[in-house]
Amino acid sequence: MGKHKEKEIKTNAMRILEKNKVPYEVLQYECDEFIDGLHTAEKTGAPVEQSFKTLVVQGKSREYYVLVIPIAEEVDFKIAAKAVGEKSVEMIHVKDINKVTGYVRGGCSPLGMKKQYTTVIHESAQDFDEIYVSGGRIGTTLKLSPKKLAEVTGARFCEITAK
Secondary structure (H helix, E strand, O other): OHHHHHHHOOOHHHHHHHHOOOOOEEEEOOOOOOOOHHHHHHHHOOOHHHEEEEEEEEEOOOOEEEEEEEOOOOEOHHHHHHHHOOOOEEEOOHHHHHHHHOOOOOOOOOOOOOOOOEEEEEHHHHHOOOEEEEOOOOOEEEEEOHHHHHHHHOOEEEOOEOO
């Protein structure tokens, strides 16, 4: 019985990590609806500075980009645009999250989106052996190496938040 339950909660993010032989830890928390990253960290006991949120922006070119930033920080759209080579970028509409990523708000993982978008991880992630990101559904957080996350998503590390 125990084995079966584990199988059910596999997300695309977890499958991708396994396929790439990336070790990770799953933290589950009780949650029926969207809560922000700070509350998620509180529920899982994950250190705030090691907890990252996944944002999706769209550039002037209509391309989508994935930004992984510390949960307590805000993205600087000018810096982020420069980091991905766009004139400007803006957040996608909440109603478009599922259409673009295949995930729901609050359960958006940088891994396993419908397409592999250009991904930028905030440079502070490199200060840690492990960071926490969404596991691909509300109530699931993954703890993994930021370097491995960058390898699997093809991401670069960059400063992309407001100072």
